[in-house]
Amino acid sequence: MNVLVEGPHWMGEWSEIVCAALQNLGHTTRLHYHNVKPLAYRLHRCLGPLQRLVGNTPADLPAWSNRQLLQMAAAGPLDVLISIQGKIDAATLRQLRIMHPRLRVVFWFGDVLFDRALPRITAVYDDVDQVLISYRGDCERLQRDLGPKVTYFPFGVSSAFHRLGPLSPVEKKRYSVDVAFVGTRYPERDQILTAIAASPDLDLAIWGRSWRKSRQLHSRGRLSMPDSLKVHHLAKISLNIHHHLTNNGFNMKFYEIPSVGGFQICEWQPELAAMGLEDKVATFRQPGELPDLLRYYLTHDEERRRLAERCAAHVWEHCTYEQRFANLVGL
Structure with a gap:
């Protein structure tokens, strides 16, 4: 067509x-x-x-x-x-x-x-x-x-765009962090991340736009999508905090993080079970749970790696954009 x-x-x-x-x-x-x-x-x-x-x-x-x-x-x-x-x-x-x-x-x-x-x-x-x-x-x-x-x-993964290219030593040094957040500042996100940053034992790195409006947090800059994938691949944990108006579904980042083998923590939503992902993604129900959840997964490398691998395998098997469009009526 x-x-x-x-x-x-x-x-x-x-x-x-x-x-x-x-x-x-x-x-x-x-x-x-x-x-x-x-x-x-x-x-x-x-x-x-x-x-x-x-x-x-x-x-x-x-x-x-x-x-x-x-x-x-x-x-x-x-x-x-x-x-x-x-x-x-x-x-x-x-x-x-x-x-x-x-x-x-x-x-x-x-x-x-x-x-x-x-x-x-x-x-x-x-x-x-x-x-x-x-x-x-x-x-x-x-x-x-x-x-x-x-x-x-729903969104998905792209075989053409969600692939990781070679990483230089400079990139590995720049993007290898404990906890990363990549995204636009909203007041609700600012509040959650400020609480995390207040814990001296949690090393949080932020990339994205509009963070100049934050009183306490600073962005390391805006990233292209290929560079954001490098962060998700190298960070021990990628935080995925959805917009506060999200109504049982997932943003693009939900798929981008596992597409390159990254480990994410996001909000629990019923759609996780519908997609068969509830046992493959680490989740929180209240923002106050995040500091302890981050500490747990930062000290449980094998569990973190296992969840990341299972989530990556699932999205590449069931959530590609080719599959999405092939199932669309009239295409």
């Missing part, structure tokens, strides 16, 4: 991972980044009051993105559009269906359901064929509220 992927240009390489999985399944893909500002857009914005002189041009980035998407769709055959965190709107979808009457449209919303998320999903629901949601609790809610087009579609 000819598949057009509309998605973000982002350090986590989500859009590229999707294209690689589809290509491995034999599909032809094209990729459109909906958050990249083209030169023409930037020039247009610089014109300020003179914008009216250049004629009828879109006023914002989503409108520019949708116009570019239509141009790409007109350039060749198209069977499936996959919109990832899409900026696409109903009017654009209807134009696409005029161009390609048999077009199948899949809208994938992978974030937790922020307040601004639901209006975006409902705005396109009638004009798409399937809505993919990556957290089971949110999926079940939307199935009740919107209807049967909503499908549970």
